[in-house]
Amino acid sequence: MEDVKLLTCNEKIRAIHDTMDVLSGKWKVSIIACLCYKGMRYSELKREVNGISGKMLSRELKDLEINKLIERTVEHTKPVCVYYKITPYGASLKELTEVIATWGLKHREMITQ
Amino acid sequence: MEDVKLLTCNEKIRAIHDTMDVLSGKWKVSIIACLCYKGMRYSELKREVNGISGKMLSRELKDLEINKLIERTVEHTKPVCVYYKITPYGASLKELTEVIATWGLKHREMITQ
DNA sequence: CGGAATCCGCGCGGATACTG
DNA sequence: CAGTATCCGCGCGGATTCCG
Numbered sequence A, B: 001m002e003d004v005k006l007l008t009c010n011e012k013i014r015a016i017h018d019t020m021d022v023l024s025g026k027w028k029v030s031i032i033a034c035l036c037y038k039g040m041r042y043s044e045l046k047r048e049v050n051g052i053s054g055k056m057l058s059r060e061l062k063d064l065e066i067n068k069l070i071e072r073t074v075e076h077t078k079p080v081c082v083y084y085k086i087t088p089y090g091a092s093l094k095e096l097t098e099v100i101a102t103w104g105l106k107h108r109e110m111i112t113q
Numbered sequence C: 001c002g003g004a005a006t007c008c009g010c011g012c013g014g015a016t017a018c019t020g
Numbered sequence D: 001c002a003g004t005a006t007c008c009g010c011g012c013g014g015a016t017t018c019c020g
Helices: A009-023 A028-037 A042-046 A054-066 A096-112 B009-023 B028-037 B042-047 B054-065 B092-110
Strands: A070-075 A081-086 B070-075 B081-086
Touching: A009 A028, A009 A070, A009 B042, A009 B092, A028 A042, A028 A070, A028 A096, A028 B009, A042 A054, A042 A081, A042 B009, A054 B042, A070 B081, A081 B070, A096 B009, A096 B070, A096 B092, B009 B028, B028 B042, B028 B070, B028 B081, B028 B092, B042 B054, B042 B081, B054 B081
Parallel strands: none
Antiparallel strands: A070 A081, B070 B081
């Protein structure tokens, strides 16, 4: 966490690009944050991540699963029930989601004052 | 910083959306991070933020200026010289850029191992 | 219920050329 | 030097419909 301050500007930019490649799009951070709270089903996730369409949710979830940030489990009931949960690796993004959320709160105060 | 842990899931998602609205696109975080190091001219910024096109740099800088995160100063020399620097408000994003960069480093280790 | 398939518009984003 | 203007393709992202 502290070693980042030893980076040159260029190294830091590269590191930021690496993160942004994984978290690109406007929904992934929200999905990660949700699943950091608790595992959820598809429909529950769609409700929590306010405003996302079904197609985008499927797409983003697939991306996140490929990158090993979340895990997908299918329960073969009728009708089927699909469960998503964060992986230990994905959970390493929790601090990031909190910093982003904290800044969002301050920003809202700022623009509404 | 700590109060974010008191948020409900929904409040946190809203806060994240608020941040993402300002930092959307794949370049803004990098630009902010750069200008947190030091003020820079347009051409210098274009070199540091690796891979960005001139059009996108102009566009992103305009967005960031509108949101009061950066400041633009024109020196009327010939040829003109335009200087960008972070505002105090924009500097409040520094922790965010560091957390993102730190995770990017860990992620690179992860995927290259 | 949890998607996949399809259609479609809009805007991102690159390349190039041009301007003060 | 620091942009703006133009062209253009691609993919985001919503809406709707269909499927197992």
